[in-house]
Amino acid sequence: xxxxxxxxxxxxxxxxxxxxxxxxxxxxxxxxxxxxxxxxxxxxxxxxxxxxxxxxxxxxxxxxxxxxxxxxxxxxxxxxxxxxxxxxxxxxxxxxxxxxxxxxxxxxxxxxxxxxxxxxxxxxxxxxxxxxxxxxxxxxxxxxxxxxxxxxxxxxx
Amino acid sequence: xxxxxxxxxxxxxxxxxxxxxxxxxxxxxxxxxxxxxxxxxxxxxxxxxxxxxxxxxxxxxxxxxxxxxxxxxxxxxxxxxxxxxxxxxxxxxxxxxxxxxxxxxxxxxxxxxxxxxxxxxxxxxxxxxxxxxxxxxxxxxxxxxxxxxxxxxxxxxxxxxxxxxxxxxxxxxxxxxxxxxxxxxxxxxxxxxxxxxxxxxxxxxxxxxxxxxxxxxxxxxxxxxxxxxxxxxxxxxxxxxxxxxxxxxxxxxxxxxxxxxxxxxxxxxxxxxxxxxxxxxxxxxxxxxxxxxxxxxxxxxxxxxxxxxxxxxxxxxxxxxxxxxxxxxxxxxxxxxxxxxxxxxxxxxxxxxxxxxxxxxxxxxxxxxxxxxxxxxxxxxxxxxxxxxxxxxxxxxxxxxxxxxxxxxxxxxxxxxxxxxxxxxxxxxxxxxxxxxxxxxxxxxxxxxxxxxxxxxxxxxxxxxxxxxxxxxxxxxxxxxxxxxxxxxxxxxxxxxxxxxxxxxxxxxxxxxxxxxxxxxxxxxxxxxxxxxxxxxxxxxxxxxxxxxx
Ligand code: HEM
Ligand SMILES: [Cu+2]
Ligand SMILES: [Cu+2]
Numbered sequence: 001x002x003x004x005x006x007x008x009x010x011x012x013x014x015x016x017x018x019x020x021x022x023x024x025x026x027x028x029x030x031x032x033x034x035x036x037x038x039x040x041x042x043x044x045x046x047x048x049x050x051x052x053x054x055x056x057x058x059x060x061x062x063x064x065x066x067x068x069x070x071x072x073x074x075x076x077x078x079x080x081x082x083x084x085x086x087x088x089x090x091x092x093x094x095x096x097x098x099x100x101x102x103x104x105x106x107x108x109x110x111x112x113x114x115x116x117x118x119x120x121x122x123x124x125x126x127x128x129x130x131x132x133x134x135x136x137x138x139x140x141x142x143x144x145x146x147x148x149x150x151x152x153x154x155x156x157x
Numbered sequence: 158x159x160x161x162x163x164x165x166x167x168x169x170x171x172x173x174x175x176x177x178x179x180x181x182x183x184x185x186x187x188x189x190x191x192x193x194x195x196x197x198x199x200x201x202x203x204x205x206x207x208x209x210x211x212x213x214x215x216x217x218x219x220x221x222x223x224x225x226x227x228x229x230x231x232x233x234x235x236x237x238x239x240x241x242x243x244x245x246x247x248x249x250x251x252x253x254x255x256x257x258x259x260x261x262x263x264x265x266x267x268x269x270x271x272x273x274x275x276x277x278x279x280x281x282x283x284x285x286x287x288x289x290x291x292x293x294x295x296x297x298x299x300x301x302x303x304x305x306x307x308x309x310x311x312x313x314x315x316x317x318x319x320x321x322x323x324x325x326x327x328x329x330x331x332x333x334x335x336x337x338x339x340x341x342x343x344x345x346x347x348x349x350x351x352x353x354x355x356x357x358x359x360x361x362x363x364x365x366x367x368x369x370x371x372x373x374x375x376x377x378x379x380x381x382x383x384x385x386x387x388x389x390x391x392x393x394x395x396x397x398x399x400x401x402x403x404x405x406x407x408x409x410x411x412x413x414x415x416x417x418x419x420x421x422x423x424x425x426x427x428x429x430x431x432x433x434x435x436x437x438x439x440x441x442x443x444x445x446x447x448x449x450x451x452x453x454x455x456x457x458x459x460x461x462x463x464x465x466x467x468x469x470x471x472x473x474x475x476x477x478x479x480x481x482x483x484x485x486x487x488x489x490x491x492x493x494x495x496x497x498x499x500x501x502x503x504x505x506x507x508x509x510x511x512x513x514x515x516x517x518x519x520x521x522x523x524x525x526x527x528x529x530x531x532x533x534x535x536x537x538x539x540x541x542x543x544x545x546x547x548x549x550x551x552x553x554x555x556x557x558x559x560x561x562x563x564x565x566x567x568x569x570x571x572x573x574x575x576x577x578x579x580x581x582x583x584x585x586x587x588x589x590x591x592x593x594x595x596x597x598x599x600x601x602x603x604x605x606x607x608x609x610x611x612x613x614x615x616x617x618x619x620x621x622x623x624x625x626x627x628x629x630x631x632x633x634x635x636x637x638x639x640x641x642x643x644x645x646x647x648x649x650x651x652x653x654x655x656x657x658x659x660x661x662x663x664x665x666x667x668x669x670x671x672x673x674x675x676x677x678x679x680x681x682x683x684x685x686x687x688x689x690x691x692x693x694x695x696x697x698x699x700x701x702x703x704x705x706x707x
Contacts, residue, residue, distance in 0.1 A: 039431035042698035107589035114430035118698030138591035142706025
């Protein structure tokens with residue numbers, strides 16, 4: 001197969017760009033630990049409220065001093081509906097849904113995760129700035145999808 | 158005078174008619190959407206935003222594209238391989254009717270308010286069972302039409318032993334292969350998960366499995382739209398500008414690479430969800446990026462063809478050839494603009510697929526902006542450019558001077574409208590505005606900002622959307638003229654299907670050995686999917702029940 005000289009240069013440039021892109025993504029993922037939200041725990045979607053940690057939705061301090069927020073997404077809101085969290089502390093959001101698929105997306109941050117029924121999702125975040133953060137559901141979940149939002153108060157301790 | 162065999166002509170026109178009917182209703186839905194989101198319009202109580210949005214997504218992204226693509230394939234295959242035999246024709250018609258009945262069933266369910274599940278129909282939202290039956294019929298009908306075209310190709314190859322097929326036919330077959338392999342995922346979830354569950358024969362549904370099977374299909378679906386546009390770029394455009402195909406073997410190779418690298422990558426739509434280990438998400442990210450190679454090959458071929466032709470016409474200096482291109486020919490200009498839109502579109506795609514960066518834009522309005530400048534412009538506008546000669550080619554009418562002027566106005570307004578609407582959508586998405594919401598006035602200062610920017614503004618989006626709708630109406634006017642009203646062409650003005658010469662003399666034969674490519678495709682799919690999918694099945698939570706939350 002004949003390849004034109006300029007085409008070879010162009011493709012070499014392309015492959016080089018590809019390697020750079022993938023290295024950046026790979027180093028960020030495996031060396032610096034920046035992976036998007038995820039999780040490997042399953043749950044009975046009909047027994048969410050009887051299963052830990054969702055039997056007590058809200059903020060908990062864990063033994064290692066970090067914080068966990070267990071959060072249930074449902075049509076068309078979140079439980080807990082009001083949430084206060086400390087600034088400057090690492091917070092793990094643990095999320096599931098008790099009905100259809102939703103999302104938990106904190107505007108202005110990289111916290112953007114799907115709430116899939118039967119699955120438990122995780123995302124860790126540290127709020128540097130105190131203030132009020134808007135949370136929206138950005139996965140269509142029914143006629144009230146656009147009413148599904150809440151606020152997180154981040155307070156200085 | 159018309160050289161297109163009557164049977165083939167009627168078949169292609171039926172598909173085209175269906176496509177443009179869907180286009181008109183679909184764009185009307187789009188117009189309603191921008192105004193509802195902008196709080197300038199309230200729907201009557203019997204109509205709901207999400208019903209409109211379901212219709213919009215389905216009618217434009219699925220119905221318009223698919224019917225148009227088959228019209229294009231059928232006319233091109235008839236042109237390059239000769240008239241269809243009676244059996245090929247019959248099976249094409251059967252396929253057409255099955256696809257149409259499926260579509261109508263889906264549309265009826267959406268209109269009657271029993272299927273506001275959007276075109277992604279994620280479980281456990283549950284539409285009426287007939288909605289899923291309609292989807293299944295739609296896919297099966299396209300398979301029948303696809304296999305009928307492959308049948309036509311097989312007949313040709315038997316009669317021309319040892320020869321490479323014409324480039325257009327090769328590319329059609331490649332696209333059909335891609336489509337059939339891709340649909341296996343959606344067929345599996347619809348037949349084995351959704352239908353039994355919606356009719357109440359099974360209790361729960363494995364949501365994560367259904368999502369993964371959906372996206373196994375959902376991403377290559379994009380290439381099913383894109384490859385026909387590429388066919389126009391590779392085969393039709395060079396003829397329109399009076400040039401040749403730049404390299405036959407590279408064109409074929411790029412199509413083969415698209416088959417290989419567009420299917421095992423669906424997880425990049427699921428980066429922010431649980432149930433799939435990071436490693437597999439990352440592997441599919443890597444495979445997603447591979448598609449950069451055939452994309453760059455395509456870009457090179459296009460510009461090489463343009464430059465060679467421009468220089469042939471006397472273009473001097475580094476960029477002198479640009480001015481020699483036939484800018485006054487709307488059949489060329491429309492497609493050139495379509496290609497230009499694909500540059501930011503492709504760059505945005507790299508951002509979406511970038512593992513971590515995906516979290517910034519996942520399911521925000523950015524995504525909506527992204528597919529309006531990829532499917533909504535490069536693909537759709539290439540189809541518009543084809544329409545301007547495809548309908549005259551089939552009806553034997555003339556694309557008159559007046560209609561050509563109107564066509565320029567049409568693509569001009571479409572470009573401006575899309576630029577405004579999609580820029581606004583991209584920026585709003587970066588500011589965190591969610592997609593698929595009927596309403597945007599969340600009571601929070603971060604959300605107030607969505608109404609304040611110059612371009613990142615819901616009003617800009619509505620202005621763009623209105624221009625787009627006017628453009629769509631203009632297009633329908635042109636279609637109607639070309640179909641029924643324009644003057645008949647004579648021998649000198651009859652519009653042939655433009656097929657550029659492609660020199661296949663040094664093209665390696667193995668490129669047309671489908672067994673190799675289908676084999677490799679399945680190996681890649683098995684690598685990317687076997688373990689994570691069996692994980693999802695083995696570690697399945699109790700199934701989800703049925704929910705109708707609209
Ligand atoms: C008059 C022209 C058009 C207008 C005004 C328009 C407007 C819109 C708007 C405002 C949305 C976002 C809705 C939301 O997220 O709430 C949308 C979604 C969408 N549009 Fe368009 N659009 C147009 C043409 C097209 C075309 C030509 C295509 C494809 C060929 C297309 C495909 C889609 C798809 C697939 C969605 C997503 C649907 C979903 O999220 O379920 N649109 N459109
Ligand atoms: Cu929701
Ligand atoms: Cu929602």
